[in-house]
Amino acid sequence: MKKLLALALSLVLVVGLFGCGAKTETPAATTAAPAAETTAAAETEAPAASATGSVYYLNFKPEADAAWQELAKTYTEQTGVKVTVVTAASGTYDDTLTAELDKAAAPTMFQAGNQGAIDAYGEWCMDMRDTDVYKEMTTDDFNLKGEDGSVLAIGYCYESFGIIVNKALLEKAGHSLDEITNFESLKAVADDIHARASELGFDAFTSAGLDGSSSWRFSGHLLNMPLFYQFRDDGVTKQPATITNKYLDNFKAIWDLYTTDSATTGAALTTATGDQAEAEFGKGEAVFYQNGTWEYSNLTGTFGMNPDDLAMIPIYCGVEGEEKAGLCSGTENCWAVNKEAAPEDIQATLDFMKWVVTSEEGTTMLAAEFGPCPFKNAKTPENVFCADANKLVADGNYSVTWAFNWTPGVDDFRAAVVDALTQYVSGTGDWAAVESAIVDGWAAQYAKNVG
């Protein structure tokens, strides 16, 4: 009797453990048939949805999560196709993506935002050239390609950054935008405003904080300037293993300007946050603020700034010919489709993508959340910064591309640069250490992550 009971109990447990037909899939089998397994399991897993397929999008921007969830719901209501959007917690996107790709129900659609991501995830990326969504695109500029010319990830929006200017304050100080055409003129204006700061009631630049919420503006975006010019000179077309200090003097010049002509200088910068800089600009305490198109809604919304007072100008750092520079435009928002997903799921995903870039709801959301998008039906966002970017290009200026997309081991690289900059501004380190963090750091990260 007891034996029977015991057997029954353990049987229940074992069945419970392996449940739903997975009984045959012993752990050992996972190593035996690695490639076939993903699709096979996915098919048995979702019998109800297999007729139409479903979409699983792994998003990487927490701030856009709400908008995506909303859009997914709308799509499901209209078509009945299930769309699941999961957002990776900040700083864990790579870990999440690898863990998820390993699972039976892997993401059908994910982000691969730069060359490093293509190197890493390229073997999962489907060639997009024959898809409807690709045919909706107006440019190939923001797409990421494989070595054979296949399009592995499509850039679904692009952003620009530069120096945001409060024109009203600039005029109050007796200057105008026309004066600023290169680094010398920018410096002249900024120096003048900074010298009269107490009399004017505002300063030239917002705080260039090196806190984690702000430092990416410099270790990532500002550093793009020397990288871009160097790569342009060298005709770089793929991720370089090493970089030199060719334009780092220019980087120093603009960084020194930011940190001198500002109310916040020296060691105080080490803990200044992004919110602080935004508030300084929003409340009219500074004229210049380096940031991107994505700041528009915060400045006009949260701080109620008048769009007519706002403009974005290129970052000038004293490179020859920079009078013809445009804004820094590029993207790290690229979609890739998982080619190892079930065929019906791939189809569902492609249908969903097409809907996002063509439908009223989708294009409205993209324009509002992401700004300008390179699709035929894209809506023009109400964003003066984007208009500035387009106008500069239309006037024949060269666009500064996002050279930093090639940064190897980007998080580590940037953190080391920030720490060197921090020591530099607080007087405990010298500029040579910053250069070393950039030049040697690049080589080290390349060796570790790519080489």
Added chain:
Amino acid sequence: MALFKKKNDGAALNSVLVRRPIQKCFPIFLLPTFIAFCIGFLYPFAKGLFLSFCNFKTTSKWTWAGLGNYVKAFADESFLHAFWYTAGFALVSLLIINILAFTVAYLLTKGIKGSNIFRTVFFMPNLIGGIVLGYIWSMIFDGILSRYNTSILLNSTYGFWGLIILMAWQQIGYMMIIYIAGLQAVPGDMLEAAKIDGASEWKTLWNIIIPNVMPSITICTFLTLTNSFKLYDQNLALTNGRPYNGAIHTTEMLALNIVNSNTLKTKGVGQAKAVMFFVLVAIIGILQMKSTHDKEVQQ
């Protein structure tokens, strides 16, 4: 601790009367745990061990790499730095936590008013998880340090002592409870005898109390040591290895170093580091238990 006591081999003493019927109930008693153990530990562990000899992006896509990952791990200066940093941290936290916990326990067993309340309060931080602890203390440290225009992320000395303070705050209560139990188990007649002999308080402490709480000291040193070596959440949430000095993350401990080396190209290296890491923790645990236990036996 039962594991390392010279085996009096309970099993051999067990009468057949008790053993046989239990043995028949194997499917009820041992099997469920054993199956779960295989799924939740043994198989993933074996696969992890195997993958440390491979290059892989996901666990199902691997290519054999032999000892290459181990060679790379040894050549990684950040790994060596993390090792020495962890060792230093473990030693300092071991001393500080145990000395403070023992002192508090010793004073609280002297029958002062409110002992129970103090005990309750000191134990409380134990219930808070590592990530949350990191957030709380980074708020406090930065609240103080920002007045001096610096941050815990900017100075490795602050990072080190910050983590020590955090760990002390969390663990002193737990260790204190164990020491209190040990102190209460000290035979009363021995203390009485010492008193009659006119032994000073210090002498009583050194010659009677400490030898008698040796089992508690064994447990506490074991716990603090392994806790320090396996520390991850608190390290991640408080400094995440900052400040960086080139490739070296100055306040990064071993567990964090392993996770941070899991970039897609180097997952195998991270896995190899994890293998070496657990071998190290195992060796330290065994050595430490053996050495403290030897002292225990001599008493």
Added chain:
Amino acid sequence: MAKKPATIQGEKRVKTILTVVFAVVAVVYLLPIFLVLMNSFKANAYVNTETFAMPNEESFVGFDNYVKGMTFGNYPFAKSVGYSLFITIVSSALILVCTSMAAWYIARVGSTFSKIVYYLCVFSMVVPFQMVMFTLPKTADTLHLNTPWTIPIIYLGFGAGLAVFMFSGFVKSIPLSIEEAAAIDGCGPIKTFFNVVLPMMKPTMISVGVLEIMWVWNDYLLPYLVLDRKKYMTIPIHIQYLKGSYGSVDMGATMALILLSIAPVIVFYLTCQKYIIKGVAAGAVKG
């Protein structure tokens, strides 16, 4: 009692001083938790700049942080709380029942197999989670152990080591004669275990229980990697989500959620603290 009155008086004074000193230390000890409470009512910008100031007219935002934290990212915080509670309770209960039975078996049946299992359990105690951080999620996914209803099995497996170690240490200290007597009275193993052994295990049960509850409730990486991310979150995962990209953290909302996550544990602790402290003490000494 042949003590001189003077010594008694001196001793009394020392004790009073100690009480006062400890009272001060205890207040300082609780300060961090109080700071969380205080800052959870401040606007984000003030958490960093005025960490130690009481919320004032300018910085006070009422329950905004709580509302913000609880509604963040379209995922209701209540759901995370529910899953966290369920996973913690079921996992801890499962671990307690299964491993105490397993430990009894191991301690009483000295077969080679049970010895191997025992040493594997001890061995698993020193293996860091990083060792299985890729293989465990994959295994769990393959076997469909990626839901709150099934993840307790993963916790049982990964957490078995410490529990089996502590329980079997305790069982070995129980005199065999009691069980022998039960066997002579005709008690089967199951009856013996539940009626005789289990009641004796109570202190160890509590100390293992406390350890497991604290572990599961606060665990971040394991559920983050194992759970089906499309459907389920737990409280630590939810808190981690308050961090936006580019390193910006809403500190106000984070403090609000931290308070919500530690409040139940503190209430649980204060109501059962007598048993918990006794259990920890007993378990440690016997283990």
